[in-house]
Amino acid sequence: MDTEIESPGYLAVEGPIGVGKTSLAQRLADAFGSQPLLESPEENPFLERFYQSPARFALPTQLFFLFQRARQIGTLKQGDMFRPGYVTDFMLEKDALFARINLDDDELRLYEQVYAQLRLELPVPDQVVYLQAPVDVLLERIRRRRIGYERMIEREYLQEVVDAYTQFFYHYTAGPLLVVNAAEINIVDNDSDFEMLVDAIRKHRSGRHFFNPLASRA
Numbered sequence: 001m002d003t004e005i006e007s008p009g010y011l012a013v014e015g016p017i018g019v020g021k022t023s024l025a026q027r028l029a030d031a032f033g034s035q036p037l038l039e040s041p042e043e044n045p046f047l048e049r050f051y052q053s054p055a056r057f058a059l060p061t062q063l064f065f066l067f068q069r070a071r072q073i074g075t076l077k078q079g080d081m082f083r084p085g086y087v088t089d090f091m092l093e094k095d096a097l098f099a100r101i102n103l104d105d106d107e108l109r110l111y112e113q114v115y116a117q118l119r120l121e122l123p124v125p126d127q128v129v130y131l132q133a134p135v136d137v138l139l140e141r142i143r144r145r146r147i148g149y150e151r152m153i154e155r156e157y158l159q160e161v162v163d164a165y166t167q168f169f170y171h172y173t174a175g176p177l178l179v180v181n182a183a184e185i186n187i188v189d190n191d192s193d194f195e196m197l198v199d200a201i202r203k204h205r206s207g208r209h210f211f212n213p214l215a216s217r218a
Helices: 021-032 047-052 054-078 093-102 105-119 135-145 148-152 155-170 191-203 213-217
Strands: 010-014 035-037 086-088 127-132 177-181 208-211
Touching: 010 021, 021 035, 021 086, 021 127, 021 191, 035 054, 047 054, 047 148, 054 086, 054 093, 054 105, 093 105, 093 155, 127 155, 127 191, 135 148, 135 155, 177 191, 191 208, 191 213
Parallel strands: 010 086, 010 127, 035 086, 127 177, 177 208
Antiparallel strands: none
């Protein structure tokens, strides 16, 4: 897709580990002529140690990501009159989601105090694209991208993450939500699938909607 189209403003792409958030967010940013704001997990010095020893390194890992994401999203408040919008591959709320999985009670209370001070000043996405896929699909995609520390991700942990995302978005009402079946399609490399997704984003600017290209082809 070569022609830029109208940006939805602040668009967030979310979903569990390995679902394809970053690649899709970058392609959407290119299509919309928007500024991409992407996660940089490689900058977190605690992440690999977290997968090796979760109990010991969960809190510093979470706090590093929290400050990193808050700093990135904070740039949205400043605005840029020469850019039509932003596309991110994360929402700040995901930090609380992972914190509840990874932290013990005392750590979680400390984390929540820090989180509460940051989240009040940050903008809400104009639209959210939530990518869904089963755990077995995610594990295969994680295996294919060959990031060393990700080989330590256990199926049970990934299932917890998937369940947490499901619960979060089941109750999400802060803005328009497009739920995407990302299990058996290729919205990153397949132009037809991607163009259908972009069309769905343009049409669905309110409420909750579901996008399944497989059903569209039937």
